[in-house]
Amino acid sequence: MSDRSSTALKPTRSRETAATRLVALLRIGDTPVGRGVFARRRIKSGTVLGEIGGAVLADHPEDSSYVMELGSGKLLDPAPPFRFVNHSCDPNCEIFYWEETPDDDRLWMQTIRAIEPGEELLIDYSWPADAAIPCRCRAPECRGWIVDPAERHLLPAPPTP
Secondary structure: OEOOOOOEOOOOOOOOOHHHHHHHHEEEEEEOOEEEEEEOOOEOOOOEEEEOOEEEEOOOOOOOOOOEEOOOOOEEEEOOOHHHOEEOOOOOEEEEEOOOOHHHOOEEEEEOOOEOOOOEOEEOOOOOHHHOEEOOOOOOOOOOEEOOHHHHHHOOOOOOO
């Protein structure tokens, strides 16, 4: 996760809400691994897509498939659309803390390269080795596991499909 900020996506009308902007910019659709988030139009590199909203939890829920750890040790169960952003070993987006410290537990998502219309938004989950699962991202440099690159050496060769 990055802790640097970037230029935020600006509203086109003063009454336009963040949710309205996201609906105009993103759509949820089907992928080979479930649901995913796709661009409706071209998005420039470095665009802050928005804050990742959702329920802040003290403990892991029964289904923690979508839960993100916050700097305070609490958990965020993200709301759509960011709930459905999938993993890739070659991501086009990243999650970051707007401020220099993660104390306020607010996460944001931004693009790290231009995204074309219809392209899926992807982040690198960078899970610790003890939580890693086989990766199905199909990126040319796929690590074979959904794992932090610094911990890849702790895992065996990835299972063959």
